[in-house]
Amino acid sequence: MKPIWIADDDQSIRFVLEKALQREQMPTRSFTNPREVLAALDEEGEGPQVLVSDIRMPGGSGLELLEKVKARHPGLPVIIMTAFSDLDSAVSAFQGGAFEYLPKPFDLPKAVELIRRAVEESQREEVAQETIDEAPEMLGQAPAMQDVFRAIGRLSQSNVTVLITGESGSGKELVARALHKHSPRANGPFVAINTAAIPKDLLESELFGHERGAFTGAQTMRRGRFEQADGGTLFLDEIGDMPFDLQTRLLRVLSDGHFYRVGGHSAVKANVRVIAATHQDLEQRVKEGVFREDLFHRLNVIRLRLPALRERREDVPMLTRHFLQQSARQLGVEPKRIADAALERLGRFGFPGNVRQLENICHWLTVMAPAQVIEPKDLPPEISQGPGEAVAVAAPSAAATGAPEPVALASPAAGMPSSGDWESGLQAEAMTLLLSGRLDVWDELTKRFERKLILTALDNTRGRRIEAAHKLGIGRNTITRKIQELGLEE
Template sequence: MKPIWIVDDDQSIRFVLEKALQREQLPTRSFSNPRDVLAALDEEGDVPQVLVSDIRMPGGSGLELLDKVKARFPGLPVIIMTAFSDLDSAVSAFQGGAFEYLPKPFDLPKAVELIRRAVEESQREEVAEERIAAAPEMLGQAPAMQDVFRAIGRLSQSNVTVMITGESGSGKELVARALHKHSLRSEGPFVAINTAAIPKDLLESELFGHERGAFTGAQTMRRGRFEQAEGGTLFLDEIGDMPFELQTRLLRVLSDGNFYRVGGHSAIKANVRVIAATHQNLEQRVKDGGFREDLFHRLNVIRLRLPPLRERKEDVAMLTRHFLQQSAQQLGVEPKRISDAALAWLENFSFPGNVRQLENLCHWLTVMAPAQVIEPKDLPPEIGVVGDAAPAAAAAAPPVESAARPVVAPLTAPVAAVALPVAAEAVAAGSGAGWERDLEQEAQALLEQGRTDVWDVLTRRFESSLIQTALQATRGRRIEAAHKLGIGRNTITRKIQELGLED
């Protein structure tokens, strides 16, 4: 593991943190000022696992160091410490991309726990980057996927704006990366941002950057994602969730290619190709007044629809074997094989969580399947295997969107089926049909009251319970909770905000 870099002009702080981390078998390296950190990055080429920096030091600010480090290593977790526990510093730290804000004096065990969480996040990012580098771009033999591949090929020499539509978990970012890789901009950066995962009041600065003094806490100039993507591609995921007032600014950039940093007075030319993605029906959003029609037409120059996994069943076997190989490589174990009978069950399952759900399922099978060959009895309960029966019933099941009673349970399949199989197993082993009966009774009671928001009410309660349970199991670690639920970290962040679960 790479060392944790500690930057503080106070020798006692450096000493205390070094000793505490060494007791946890975490290597460290200390600096007394930001200049030495930047010199080490330039001259030695080393990159820390985590950077822990004071905010006020002779010879430079921790916020300036944060901005410079993040511009070069956006995935590096940076923890900002300060004895000045004021809101302005906290806002600046988070807007600059800090992993966490640690006021002094701090509780040493809590500081060590925070650093350990940052280390885990850094290691996950490294694994994700290795997987992206090692894995093939996209897999698919189904006609629907071949259409996507042909479209990527036709667009390879074009700079046109592309809109990617598809359900959550279907691989929209992979398509965006492939479009970038095979374009004339492949030597430039690929910058992705999920507009639904960033708080509304921070999104403008995140996209366009800000000038020093633009708002309270803006102590340094910060480049936004448009500037970071200069000469390359900017991927705007979940574009349907962009706040209405920001849509006007995005439209202006797409129209004339210029934008202003927040608080800035000089126009900046944007040499960026924009690729947007959404799982929503943007035409309906336009009709409902939630999305600008002129922006919709600007983004919708070329539309690529990514099919859900249930429409490309021919690819399930190939994807399953690929993910089993991938999981085994990550865990350092012998890859497991899957029988034709087990594959038949998977091919007849609707996979509401799409490719992401299949990937999570394969990871679970790598860990939990008892034998080297996976049989139908080894599959998790939501697949619907009953005894040695053939998967005819599963094949006859209607798609999740139209099913009155989906495979898992009424009203729950879109969320519950995305959860890791171990969670579904716990539910199955627990209250059985009791909780389903309670859900039906609650729905009936609400319907009898004449309510017209039953779906929203019960879905919010179900999602809140599911997320809170996962957070309790992971001691509040959101990324780990998202992993266990089988959803993305951006999704769990958005859900926590939507459901009001922020502490």
Template sequence: MKPIWIVDDDQSIRFVLEKALLREDMPTRSFTNTREVLAALEAATDDEMQGPQVLVSDIRMPGGSGLELLDKIKARHPGLPVIIMTAFSDLDSAVSAFQGGAFEYLPKPFDLPRAVELIRRAVDESQREEVAEERMAEAPEMLGQAPAMQDVFRAIGRLSQSNVTVLITGESGSGKELVARALHKHSSRASGPFVAINTAAIPKDLLESELFGHERGAFTGAQTMRRGRFEQAEGGTLFLDEIGDMPFDLQTRLLRVLSDGHFYRVGGHNSVKANVRVIAATHQDLEQRVKLGGFREDLFHRLNVIRLRLPALRERGEDIPALTRHFLQQSAKQLGVEPKRISDAALVQLATFGFPGNVRQLENICHWLTVMAPAQLIEAKDLPPEVMALAAVEAPAADASAVQAAAIEREAPSAAQQHAGATSSTPAAHAETAQIAGWESGLEREAQSLLAAGRNDVWDALSRRFESRLILTALASTRGRRIEAAQRLGIGRNTITRKIQELGLE
């Protein structure tokens, strides 16, 4: 672990903090003014391990203020947690510093155990961010530890040497275009163009020209010859999104291209050869569309050579922490600001949200948080209204279900209770029974859903989600202290560390 840097011109403050932190096995390094700190940071640039894990600085010092130091540090090391120490009269300045990127402020005179606990939280956050940055530095084009996503990744690998047509299914916002881009990137056509078109977003009258192009004079306004998306994707990949919404007559033309590789521009008389790999995607049930006569059966079979099902975000809850941190980094980069951090309690709250808009909705939420969250550390109370509103609605609903279940049980005790002569009939016992029945029923429904979908990894999928939620909840209740969380869960310290790594919860 790198040292905690303490900056204060008061020797007694430095001494007290040094001794307290060393008792907690946290190394320290002390400075009396900002010039010394900046010089040490400059010297540590070539050796990252010599830099600070956390910096604790006073505001008022000779030779430069802590606020000036904060500005310079954030410009050079935006991810370094900085704790500002301040007297009561400096509170307004401290709040400004907090809004400007400080991890937290520590009013003087401070309670020593509270100061140590605050520094420990900053260390944990710093180490988490380092792990997250290392993982992001590996430049993942797609993120996912969930078994269902690992299946998708394996399929992409198997298809890397093939030009076969692929049909990607999944709910809106689940990332179908990302999968298509990955298939293209890892194929022999990677050097060619990747062209995407949403067939549902283009009016029927224009879609044919968009796909196949048109000759000059083919219709009013066609002043010149125009190449369509098939020609633009020559030698590469054409991604047809929302293929289930393609007009029926155009489906015939698409079938012809897939069958013999030739097409005609609108108004043209010369056949054009298409050297294109087609990847299609839809959120609809194409088999049902075929039965209802809205989609050609022969085209369905032509597209459905290899099918990849992309899971909804609610089916891969263990991926929410990594995705959230990834999107917060992305949003900050787009807006040119320092990336915000998110607390474990906020992640637990996010994990309870159903995400009807899937990964796209999570990305939008992270963009909203980057703009709207008041501090650098996002707490549960900072989450957007739709997430908080769901939590407020679900709590009374759960209470009502518990009351109703308890009333039913009072009126009709189970056969097992009658046989055993059960005597536990207090309201608390009934509420507890109803609550257990509630989450067990939810587990049963989820298992039935996965089994009905033909999954053969139901045990692993649900076990990972159960363990992830349990560990995140325990960490939220202990403010990130792993040893205490392990004790409360009744598991060993090494076990919780291993599980956090295995489940991608760093």
């Protein structure tokens, strides 16, 4: 074990901590100012297991030292001590990435316990980081995922069409990208299109392109996704939602590689490998007559089933740490760590939104968790309420498809939520939508809020609109208009 470094100009503090840590078989090394700490880092390269630093010392502050140490050793836990127990210092310490904030005078056993937690966290993060560094492309280590990896390996030299099935948010596009990356077409383009996210009238042009003047607004010739993917791979996500008439055109392309641009008269040839994905049961869609059976068989040459996250719970710790680091890089902040108890709570959650939901939760935690170490109490409401009462605050489906999704409210059986729970849920959903890149967050959340509010009021008044409007404090005409706008008419 590497030593615990103690930086404090107060000799008595250094002495007390040294003796207490030595009794716990934890080696120590002491410094009187930040310059000595930085010089030791320059000379030795390898940092300590944990750094405990006073906030005010001759020759520099602990916060400045924190910033410089973190630049060199981002994963090093730093505990900031101060006799000036003011809010500004605490906020500055946490913003700088401090592991914990320890006001003086402190209780020695509690200080030792805090340092022990920091040591355990440091050692755990070192092992986790080694795992991530060794396998940066791994999506998981669960047996179900190993089957997927083996299939990707077997298909590495093939151009065969692949159908990926799995629930929304389970990572189907990541598998498609891996298939492309490890295929003979790796040097060609990878082009992805979500067939469910594009209006029917535009989807044909998106896929096959159009000629100039083919329709109003077609000012120039445009190459479609098939042409863009020539020599590479075209990923058709949510293929089960493709309109029936377009399925016929797709079947022809898969048969001979030729197609016509919208408004065109000359056949275009594209050398494209198609990988399709869906969360739907295509066999059932065929039985219902909404998906062509011949297209299904053409796509279903090789099928890869991607397991839901609840089927690979052993991957949750690794994925959580990966997403926390990824979120920190995107937001330009210090990566947060997560305690074992919080990981255990996450592992018990059902994750209806799968890996994408876990990723969104990690975004939320990066912004909202108050300390550098995430404890169970810091988890968002849908996790802390337990599996039986979980609500999809961070589920990605609305962000991905624009479909209505309920605002985070507890179930009626659980009783009315507190003000803090309701606001935390709203804050979590807002953060999820903002991080997804949507540009209509205000309108989306306002619609959901108004919808839930009006439906609740109507339920309370047993459908009597005038009474509901009166209780909400709005006019009769307003509630009637809102019911029409929100599509709440029976």
